[in-house]
Every structure is written in C-alpha cells, then in structure tokens.
Amino acid sequence: MSAPRIFLYDSTLRDGQQTQGVDFSVGDKLAIASELDHLGIDYIEAGWPGANPTDDAVFAAAPSFKRARLVAFGMTRRPGRAAADDPGLQRLIGSGAPAICLVGKTWDFHVTVALRTTLDENLRMIEDSLAACVAAGREALFDAEHFFDGYKANPSYALACLEAAQRGGTRWIVLCDTNGGTLPHEVEAIVGKVIKVIPGEQLGIHCHNDTENAVANSLAAVRAGVRQVQGTLNGLGERCGNANLISLLPTLMLKLGYETGLSEADLAHVTHASRFVDERLNRTPNRHAPYVGENAFAHKGGLHVSAVEKDPRSYEHMAPERIGNHRKILVSDQAGRANVMALLDEVGLTLTADDPHVGQLVEQVKARELLGYTYDGAEASFELLARGLLQGLPRYFELDSFRVIDERRWVDGTLVTLSEATMKVRVAGRMRMTVAEGNGPVNALDLALREALLAAYPTLAGLQLTDYKVRILESGAGTGAITRVMLECSDPSRRRWTTVGASTNVIEASWQALSDAITYKLWHDGVKA
Known part of the structure; x- marks a missing residue:
C-alpha cells in the first residue's frame, strides 16, 4: 500500500509578506514563485488581488507554472451583500488565477465582534462566496480562520461553518490556528473529531508559530488525517511566523514516508530554495535552521x-x-x-x-x-592558515601602511560622518598609494585596497562584503579589550566565505579579516601573484 499523498500549499508571497521588514517587489514575487514551482509545490498563493498595486501587477503578469497552481487569496463576501455585487470577491474571480482561497470566520466571537453580523449570515457568506468561485470555473479553497479557537469555544458552530463551505463546493477546507496558541495534542484531537464530519482528503492545516509549535501542529494534523499542509519558506509570516515548509518537507518525506509533489531530486533542492529567499530579501541565512542551516550538520x-x-x-x-x-x-x-x-x-x-x-x-x-581569533565559523581564515603552514601562499600584495580618518561635516546641507582611508600597498612589484572615502572605516579601507589591487586583479570587481560582526572580548577590560571581527563575503559564483581578525584595535582587526577575505578569493580564483 502506497503512502498517502500530501499536497503542499505555499503562502510565502502573501502571509510571508506580513513579516516585519519584508516587502516583496513584483520581481521578487515572480522570482520566488518560479523557484517554488521548480521545487514542486502544488499551490502557490501569490497575493491578494485588489489589496495593493504590487499584487495587482503580479496577477496581471499571470505567472505560468509547469507544476503548481496559482492561487489568489481574498475574503468571503461582505455581510448583507450578494456575491455578484461584492467588488472584492469579483476582483478575485477576475484575477485569472485558476484557484481562489477565501478566508472566512469560524469563531462565533469573531463573527459577532469583528464582522458585526449574525451567525446565520456568516454561514451564508461562506457558502455563497465559494459557490460563486466554483460557478466561475475556479478551484475553491476555504481558510477556516481561527478554527481551533472557534471549535474550543463553540464546536457545533465551527463545524457548521465547514459544512457551509462543503455546500458551496470547496475543494479544500483548511483548518487555521490563526492565533498560534493551540498545542499539538489539541490539534490532533480536534482534527480527529472534524474528520468524522469532513473527510481528510478535503482537509488542510494552516498554523502560526506563536508557541514555536507551527511545524509540530502541522505534523499532528497530518497524523490525524489532513492531506494538505500550508506554510511559508523559512517560516516567514506575521508575528512569530508561519509553519516552516523548509522543515516540513523533509520531515514529511524522509521521516514519515508521505508522498508529495517532490521527487528525491527535488528534495535535494530545498537548501537552495531556503537560501534563495534570503538572498531576495537581503537577509543573512539562519545558520542554526534545521536541515538547511550552515550549522545543521x-x-x-x-x-x-x-x-x-x-x-x-x-x-x-x-x-x-x-x-x-x-x-x-x-x-x-x-x-x-x-x-x-x-x-x-x-x-x-x-x-x-x-x-x-x-x-x-x-x-x-x-x-x-x-x-x-576563532575559526569556528571562519573557515576561510583557517584554510589560509593551513595552506600557509603546509605549502605557502602567494603574496598577492604587501601592506606598507594605512591611515584612517573620521570626519563629521556638512554635505549638501546634511551633517554626516565620513571615513577616509589612505593606503600604501605593494602590488605586482610596485608601490601604490590610494585614497578612498567610505561610510565607515572598514568600507573606506576596502575601497582603498580594491582601488590599489583592481588593475592587477580584475576578478575582485565581483567581491561583495555581505556581513560584518564585531564582538568585544573580556568586556571587563573596557575600551582596551580585544575586539574580534568576523567578515562575510560573497561573489557572483554564489560562493560565501568568512574570515576573522582580532586586535585591541578594531580597525586593525578589520584589516586582518579584510586582507584574508581578498587573499582567499584570489587563491580560489586561481590568480597568480
């Protein structure tokens, strides 16, 4: 007997955009959607048509997927208004998306307090809205908002909302732990009761991570019989985030043996997908992330x-x-x-x-x-140390001296602090002196050094400084304490490396890390001194 099939629904481009500090552009959304399709996700929720110009532009571009279904997200019709006369619902139908996911209330408290309508009218809103989507030839999904809180408060009404969705012709009914406060044993018990009314082949799960249980709650729901799992890449989402699909995918497939739309080859693409999203957001990947983090193994x-x-x-x-x-x-x-x-x-x-x-x-x-110094996390500096001891390293450049000056001055009517670095460095047998301004001493040093080296080593044009960390050791020593600098760099080949420097002088420590970073790139690019 083959393992049950779990359908995967990604909400990164809608729920994930509600993360503080995340603001996807149209290009970001289209690129991430393409990555999700390549990965093998079944449903990709691209946004809420009519909610903002970005989402309107995404649906106007009509992403064409090879494996996934494009989903437009929205809400049920408003109270007291027919589905045909509700502009929000009609925008969803007119979006061109083959699937529409409607969110509706299933907690009686929300119906009376947030919607300010009657319980019966809310049931009609759910049924009418989904029926309108089905009549328009769309696959309909229903997000049962606050379902677990609603079930605990009034189980008969929460179930009545699901039955209204059934009557409307929905393909999927998704049980949402919207506030993220339900625990795994509660999820499994409640889903077990729901399955007596709604078959598991119609049920999905959508969890938030407010108690650090979103992944565990999703797995508990699957164990209880649901067959669709919703989540976001890297657990993006409002407040504490959503269930992390990056963690769920290998757990479902490798630990629990479920089938998904991903092959073994697709699964080997998961780490890349996780880091791809971080790249688009210009965020440093979480080194401690399960499965895909740099420190996971x-x-x-x-x-x-x-x-x-x-x-x-x-x-x-x-x-x-x-x-x-x-x-x-x-x-x-x-x-x-x-x-x-x-x-x-x-x-x-x-x-x-x-x-x-x-x-x-x-x-x-x-x-x-x-x-x-530390080489835990600064493997590039360790490699240079080892190569220098075992086989020697080319001397790509030799520092004669550098001087860094910080100056606070008016620029175009604004008071700013600029750094200026003057450097003397021997390159290819001749001494070069360069001067560069930067927005800080390390930036100024970097620019001055590259100006000196670029003519001899043009490969450095692609070098980027992606992260800079300073740690004060022995804080009891005050301003005379040793400072450790960790510098992370990348280049167009998507290679990343980290170097380290240490000194009682933060500029000297930064120079050591910078010098190692450039030497590492030149060595690995096969450059001859």
Whole structure:
C-alpha cells in the first residue's frame, strides 16, 4: 500500500509578506514563485488581488507554472451583500488565477465582534462566496480562520461553518490556528473529531508559530488525517511566523514516508530554495535552521568529529546531501586532530594522521584563539592558515601602511560622518598609494585596497562584503579589550566565505579579516601573484 499523498500549499508571497521588514517587489514575487514551482509545490498563493498595486501587477503578469497552481487569496463576501455585487470577491474571480482561497470566520466571537453580523449570515457568506468561485470555473479553497479557537469555544458552530463551505463546493477546507496558541495534542484531537464530519482528503492545516509549535501542529494534523499542509519558506509570516515548509518537507518525506509533489531530486533542492529567499530579501541565512542551516550538520567537539569520520550516523540524523546541505567540521580550541584532518581533507589538503604538520596546526589554532581569533565559523581564515603552514601562499600584495580618518561635516546641507582611508600597498612589484572615502572605516579601507589591487586583479570587481560582526572580548577590560571581527563575503559564483581578525584595535582587526577575505578569493580564483 502506497503512502498517502500530501499536497503542499505555499503562502510565502502573501502571509510571508506580513513579516516585519519584508516587502516583496513584483520581481521578487515572480522570482520566488518560479523557484517554488521548480521545487514542486502544488499551490502557490501569490497575493491578494485588489489589496495593493504590487499584487495587482503580479496577477496581471499571470505567472505560468509547469507544476503548481496559482492561487489568489481574498475574503468571503461582505455581510448583507450578494456575491455578484461584492467588488472584492469579483476582483478575485477576475484575477485569472485558476484557484481562489477565501478566508472566512469560524469563531462565533469573531463573527459577532469583528464582522458585526449574525451567525446565520456568516454561514451564508461562506457558502455563497465559494459557490460563486466554483460557478466561475475556479478551484475553491476555504481558510477556516481561527478554527481551533472557534471549535474550543463553540464546536457545533465551527463545524457548521465547514459544512457551509462543503455546500458551496470547496475543494479544500483548511483548518487555521490563526492565533498560534493551540498545542499539538489539541490539534490532533480536534482534527480527529472534524474528520468524522469532513473527510481528510478535503482537509488542510494552516498554523502560526506563536508557541514555536507551527511545524509540530502541522505534523499532528497530518497524523490525524489532513492531506494538505500550508506554510511559508523559512517560516516567514506575521508575528512569530508561519509553519516552516523548509522543515516540513523533509520531515514529511524522509521521516514519515508521505508522498508529495517532490521527487528525491527535488528534495535535494530545498537548501537552495531556503537560501534563495534570503538572498531576495537581503537577509543573512539562519545558520542554526534545521536541515538547511550552515550549522545543521556542523561538528565541533573532537569526540563527535572522530565518530563522524568513522560513520556519520553516529552524530547525524540523516545524510545532509539528501536536502542539498553538507557536513561541516569546525575548528576551535576544543578541536582535536580529527577536526583538523577532516577540515584539511575538505579543502583538498589530505595528510596522514602521523604527519607532524597536523599537530603544529592544532597548536597554532589553540594559540591564536587565546589571542582572540576563532575559526569556528571562519573557515576561510583557517584554510589560509593551513595552506600557509603546509605549502605557502602567494603574496598577492604587501601592506606598507594605512591611515584612517573620521570626519563629521556638512554635505549638501546634511551633517554626516565620513571615513577616509589612505593606503600604501605593494602590488605586482610596485608601490601604490590610494585614497578612498567610505561610510565607515572598514568600507573606506576596502575601497582603498580594491582601488590599489583592481588593475592587477580584475576578478575582485565581483567581491561583495555581505556581513560584518564585531564582538568585544573580556568586556571587563573596557575600551582596551580585544575586539574580534568576523567578515562575510560573497561573489557572483554564489560562493560565501568568512574570515576573522582580532586586535585591541578594531580597525586593525578589520584589516586582518579584510586582507584574508581578498587573499582567499584570489587563491580560489586561481590568480597568480
């Protein structure tokens, strides 16, 4: 007997846009929708036609999907108005989307307080609105808003709302934990009762994450029999977010054995999809995200690494390659020889266990961490340290001196603080002096160094500084404390790398990290000094 089929519904482009700080452009929405279609999602909710110009433009562009169905989201007709005369409902029908998802009230408290109408009129609103969508030849879905709260308050009325949706001809009835306060055991119990009235093949689940249970609640509903799961990429959504489809997908397929619209090859694309959304939003990916985070399969303790090298199953719940991620061995003052050897092998420097260089490298790492450096998360700096010890590195440039000045002055009527960096650096056998202004000392240093290097190394034009972190160590030392700088860079090849610097002077620490970042790129681009 084959496993049940779970249908996947993505609400990133509508619910996800309600995340604080998220504002998708038309281009963002079209690009993410294309990514979701490529991944194998069944339904893609692209927005609410008529709600804003962006959503209107998205539906006017009419995305053409190969695998998914485009969904327009909206609400049931207003109280006291016929479906044919409700402009909001008619905009949904006129959007051209083959599927329409209508949200309606199922909690009697909301019907009387928020809608200010009668319970009977709300039932008619649900039935009439869905029937209008079906009559127009659209697949109809009903989001039963606040269903779990409504069921706990008045189960007979909440169920009556679902039955009204059935009479209207809806394909899916989606049970929504809108306030996000229901717990998994409650979800499973309530869905078990609903299934006695509405078959599971018609039921979906839509959970919010206000108690950190959105994924668990979704899985509880599936266990109880629902066959559609709604969520967003990376758990985007209002307040604490929605159920995270990135976590749900591998759990449903690999842990519970359900079939979805994704193949094994599609599932290996999940990590890319997660990071693709972060790229569009210019957000740093969550390193600790389950399944897809940089640290999801990272190993730091020497005991762990030694065991993983023998058999990854000793400290990994699955093979990271199945969802497009990879194993990561961290190096720190807790590292043993196994950590160092594993990371050396990863960067193409294979040594035998008895090679004296391994011990030397371990000691260097531990000594430098006493000075404030860390290679846990700064693998690019570790690789440069290792290559320098084992085989030497090209000297792409040599710093003679730099000076950074901060100045507060009026520019076009606005008082601003600018940084100016003057640098002398030897490149390709000749000394170059450059001056650059930036919006901070690190930016000014970066611009001055690149100006000196670009003529000799044009590949640096594609280098981007994507993140800059400063941490004060030994805070009791006050302004004389050691400062650690972590610098993350990327380039057009979508490669990312992180470097580290440490000093009592934050500018010096920044220079060290910047110098490593540029050297790392030049080395990996195959540039000769």
